[in-house]
Amino acid sequence: MATAIAPSAKHADAPINQKxxxxxxxxxxxxxxxxxxxxxxxxxxxxxxxMAGFLHLYIGQESVAVGTISLLGKNDHVITxxxxxxxxxxxxxxxxxxMAELFGKATGCSKGKGGSMHYFAPDKNYWGGHGIVAGQTxxxxxxxxxxxYKGLKGAALCFLxxxxxNQGTFHESLNLAALFNxxxxxxxxxxxxxxxxSQERSSAFKSCLAERASGYDIEWxxxxxxDIYEVRARTQVAIERxxxxxxxxxxxxxxxxxxxxxxxxxxxxxGYRTKEEIERHQAEHDPxxxxxxxxxxxxxxxxxxxxxxxxxxxxxxxxSAEFAKNSPYPEPESIFEDVYWEVDNKTDSGRxxxxxxxx
Amino acid sequence: MPRQITYRDALRxxxxxxxxRDPMVVLMGEEVAQYxxxxxVTKGLWEKWGDKRIVDTPISEAGFIGMGIGAxxxxxxxxxxxxxxxxxxxxxxxxxxxxxxxxxxxGGKINCPIVIRGPxxxxxxxxxxxxxxxxxxxxxxxxxxxxxxxxxRDAKGLMKTAIRDNDPVMFMESTALYGELWEVPSNDExxxxxxxxxxxxxxxxxxxxDLTLIAHGRAVITCLKAAEMLEAEHGIKAxxxxxxxxxxxxxxxxxxxxxxxxxxxxxxxxxxxCGVGAQIAYTIQNKVFDELDAPVQRxxxxxxxxxxxxxxxxxxxxxPEVIVAKALSIC
Numbered sequence: 159m160a161t162a163i164a165p166s167a168k169h170a171d172a173p174i175n176q177k178x179x180x181x182x183x184x185x186x187x188x189x190x191x192x193x194x195x196x197x198x199x200x201x202x203x204x205x206x207x208x209m210a211g212f213l214h215l216y217i218g219q220e221s222v223a224v225g226t227i228s229l230l231g232k233n234d235h236v237i238t239x240x241x242x243x244x245x246x247x248x249x250x251x252x253x254x255x256x257m258a259e260l261f262g263k264a265t266g267c268s269k270g271k272g273g274s275m276h277y278f279a280p281d282k283n284y285w286g287g288h289g290i291v292a293g294q295t296x297x298x299x300x301x302x303x304x305x306x307y308k309g310l311k312g313a314a315l316c317f318l319x320x321x322x323x324n325q326g327t328f329h330e331s332l333n334l335a336a337l338f339n340x341x342x343x344x345x346x347x348x349x350x351x352x353x354x355x356s357q358e359r360s361s362a363f364k365s366c367l368a369e370r371a372s373g374y375d376i377e378w379x380x381x382x383x384x385d386i387y388e389v390r391a392r393t394q395v396a397i398e399r400x401x402x403x404x405x406x407x408x409x410x411x412x413x414x415x416x417x418x419x420x421x422x423x424x425x426x427x428x429g430y431r432t433k434e435e436i437e438r439h440q441a442e443h444d445p446x447x448x449x450x451x452x453x454x455x456x457x458x459x460x461x462x463x464x465x466x467x468x469x470x471x472x473x474x475x476x477x478s479a480e481f482a483k484n485s486p487y488p489e490p491e492s493i494f495e496d497v498y499w500e501v502d503n504k505t506d507s508g509r510x511x512x513x514x515x516x517x
Numbered sequence: 518m519p520r521q522i523t524y525r526d527a528l529r530x531x532x533x534x535x536x537x538r539d540p541m542v543v544l545m546g547e548e549v550a551q552y553x554x555x556x557x558v559t560k561g562l563w564e565k566w567g568d569k570r571i572v573d574t575p576i577s578e579a580g581f582i583g584m585g586i587g588a589x590x591x592x593x594x595x596x597x598x599x600x601x602x603x604x605x606x607x608x609x610x611x612x613x614x615x616x617x618x619x620x621x622x623x624g625g626k627i628n629c630p631i632v633i634r635g636p637x638x639x640x641x642x643x644x645x646x647x648x649x650x651x652x653x654x655x656x657x658x659x660x661x662x663x664x665x666x667x668x669x670r671d672a673k674g675l676m677k678t679a680i681r682d683n684d685p686v687m688f689m690e691s692t693a694l695y696g697e698l699w700e701v702p703s704n705d706e707x708x709x710x711x712x713x714x715x716x717x718x719x720x721x722x723x724x725x726x727d728l729t730l731i732a733h734g735r736a737v738i739t740c741l742k743a744a745e746m747l748e749a750e751h752g753i754k755a756x757x758x759x760x761x762x763x764x765x766x767x768x769x770x771x772x773x774x775x776x777x778x779x780x781x782x783x784x785x786x787x788x789x790x791c792g793v794g795a796q797i798a799y800t801i802q803n804k805v806f807d808e809l810d811a812p813v814q815r816x817x818x819x820x821x822x823x824x825x826x827x828x829x830x831x832x833x834x835x836x837p838e839v840i841v842a843k844a845l846s847i848c
Contacts, residue, residue, distance in 0.1 A: 300587015
């Protein structure tokens with residue numbers, strides 16, 4: 159089962175949270191409900207056979223992507239694994255391009271070439287969207303290396319699931335991060351299950367997964383992800399360490415996914431967790447509800463105003479599905495585009511010799 | 518007298534010149550800096566360029582190759598050494614899925630200007646794990662470029678092109694060639710002041726009329742020896758084509774030669790199954806079938822894992838006499 163970590167109080171008073179204006183706080187809410195609405199709509203259309211492949215949904219974990227990414231500045235970068243829709247929307251990608259990608263359309267963020275697991279927006283410092291578990295962990299390290307090499311004060315936030323911590327590349331990345339003093343923040347979004355295998359059945363650990371970082375002399379923390387105030391306050395420490403000391407951090411953020419690993423087990427057909435457990439998380443640890451309570455308690459918004467935001471998010475999601483439906487599929491010729499930079503850019507190198515071997 | 522330098526020194530000149538030209542170029546790998554390179558290809562560069570540009574990594578290929586790929590997405594131009602190309606297997610996911618496919622999966626938003634380089638050859642008594650020749654495997658992935666220079670001049674000119682290329686380049690050298698001397702012009706002897714050899718342009722290393730020997734990497738040298746024997750002992754004039762780059766591929770030079778000689782043999786140090794020669798033989802029969810007077814032949818490494826025992830390892834790889842015998846069977 160998922161790690162039960164109680165949220166710590168008083169994070170609302172952290173300096174980074176004191177900087178939030180009422181509008182900022184409403185925007186955080188809007189971002190979370192936009193992610194949720196997008197995912198609900200995408201599930202509906204997945205079930206309606208409008209898209210292929212897998213659909214790994216993020217519902218229940220929204221506060222992690224929204225809270226951490228809300229801290230980032232112009233030289234901070236993000237990379238994640240295959241459960242990537244939430245992070246994509248949080249960095250500012252549009253619902254239209256994200257939904258169209260799921261539908262395999264030319265208007266998708268990857269022109270229909272990547273699909274659900276492979277969203278990218280380098281113009282927003284978002285480097286994917288990676289399908290192989292932990293395959294992105296050395297890339298996140300490389301982003302940090304690039305920042306340091308160029309003399310920029312920034313951080314690379316590299317997200318991974320609790321199932322990724324047992325891959326060799328993650329450990330190699332931790333060693334290199336500490337050895338080279340790189341400004342990378344590894345964020346383990348621990349939702350308790352690597353696919354259908356619980357943390358207890360997949361990982362050997364002493365107190366938690368992030369503690370493994372101590373073996374590499376890397377600072378680490380474990381905390382609850384359900385309250386954005388806490389996510390922001392504690393992630394900010396890691397970002398400042400990256401910015402000011404060029405040192406890595408491993409954060410383990412306890413969270414919970416409401417739906418299946420993918421839609422294949424969305425009705426909990428795997429039997430690896432109980433209905434009661436899921437319902438308890440939904441009732442007691444819903445990050446959207448937690449944040450909503452903050453907003454109401456602080457008098458920032460009324461129930462009616464929040465409902466309006468929910469409705470707007472749902473409308474936006476519905477419109478994105480319409481946009482996706484009405485968009486064209488990519489042309490067959492596009493199969494050979496975006497393979498080689500030199501070919502796409504019609505350079506001398508791209509015209510020299512044969513690059514494709516279809517006949 | 519024309520300048521002669523080794524294959525190793527030619528590569529080092531290319532690195533040195535590109536390090537000077539572009540501050541984003543960084544050399545990384547196991548023992549490349551303070552140790553001067555396991556095969557001394559990077560000798561003296563750390564002393565000259567320092568810690569930032571020449572970087573020793575731990576033995577952690579998946580980690581550091583992946584790190585280089587990530588850095589290349591941000592515009593750094595890493596030249597990553599695999600001490601042996603044989604170690605590509607431990608960095609496989611990073612090389613194939615990340616360097617090779619991130620451009621495509623991002624719809625062209627990202628590119629990886631990275632060079633992954635090192636020796637890819639057998640014949641040195643190090644057994645099967647250290648004797649892989651994965652050029653055919655790498656070339657089977659669209660998105661990859663694969664370069665196999667057979668001599669010092671090409672090694673320098675192609676390496677400079679590789680470092681400037683904006684796609685991932687798999688650059689395969691040979692420990693058996695590192696110490697060999699070749700004529701390599703100095704910069705003041707070449708037009709434009711530097712030696713640059715484009716990708717996708719094969720080189721006719723020896724002209725001939727009776728038979729086309731096609732090869733890449735060290736097998737080109739073996740072909741040249743076989744061509745000498747064929748002419749001296751049998752009066753057969755073999756043309757030797759050095760592909761230089763396998764992907765992109767210069768098919769025109771091959772097809773024009775076969776149209777002239779009507780016979781072709783592909784020679785490579787890789788294994789026969791799905792080898793580079795399999796692709797070339799297909800292309801020849803598909804494009805110039807009517808020009809052929811005999812089936813296209815192949816000479817490859819004998820089809821078993823690389824054997825250790827020195828005398829047997831020697832005959833497992835292509836050698837001039839086998840090429841001569843194969844030539845006589847079709848001439």
